[in-house]
Amino acid sequence: MSVNQRLEDLVKTFSDGVVSKFAKQIGVSHTSIASMMPGSRESKPGFEIIAKITETFPSVNIEWLIKGKDPMLKTPGNKLQDYTKPTDRRVDEQAIPLYDFEAAAGLTKLFSNAENILDFIRVPNLPKCDGAVHISGDSMYPLLKSGDIVMYKQVQDIRNSILWGEMYLLSAEIGGDLLTLVKYIQRSDEGNDYVKLVSQNQYHSPIDIPLKNIRALAYIKASIRINSMA
16 A cells, blocks of 8 residues: 555545545645545655644554554544644654655755655654654764764744754755754854854854755754664
8 A cells, every 4th residue: 555545544534535624634735635645646745744644643653654554543543633733842652753864865855755764763752853863973072973863843934933052953055065964053143144053063163154045954852872782
C-alpha cells in the first residue's frame, strides 16, 4: 500500500471519505489533499502535511503513515478526534522521525518531502518536535559536536518568528553557496533586514547575513549525544 493509499484511508476514517472535510480539519487547502489521492497526480505528502495530520489526529501512528508499519492507530477506538491548535507544550509520547540529511539533499527539500527516514526517536516529555537530524562540524562545540542529533520544530514565518539569542538549524545562502548551519541567531547591527549568526565555538567568528538569505529555519528543541557505541 502506498503512502497515498494510506492517506486515503485516513480521509475515510476521520472525514467519512470527504477530502474537503479532511483538508479543513487539518488546516490546508482542498487542492493540496486532492492532489495526493490515488488516481490523481499522487503527490507525496510533505513534512508540513504530515505534521498537521499527526497534530490534528494524535492517535495516528506516524510510522504507519510514512512507512506502512501497522497499526494505523496507536490505540483502538476513538475514531474522531477534536481539533486542537498545535502548541509547544510538552507531550507524553511522540515518534520523532530521524532523517537521513545527506540523502534529503538539504534542509529545504527535507521540509518539503518527508522521506529518507532512518528511524524514529521516542523521548518522553519533550516539547513538540517535527523531526531530527545528525549534525556535522564544530561551530557549536563543546555544546554540540559532530555526530550529535538535534530535534527541531520548523519555523514557518521566518521574518516574524525568530526568538533572538536561541539556537537554530538553518539553510542560508552565504558567499554564493547554500549552507546548512547550527547557530545562535541574534539581532544584527546592520539593521532589521539582517541577522547575526553566532557560534558556541570561540574560534568561529560571528557573521551578519541578510534575513532574506535564510531559505529554511528550524528551532532546536533538544539534542542527543551518543558517547559510546558499546
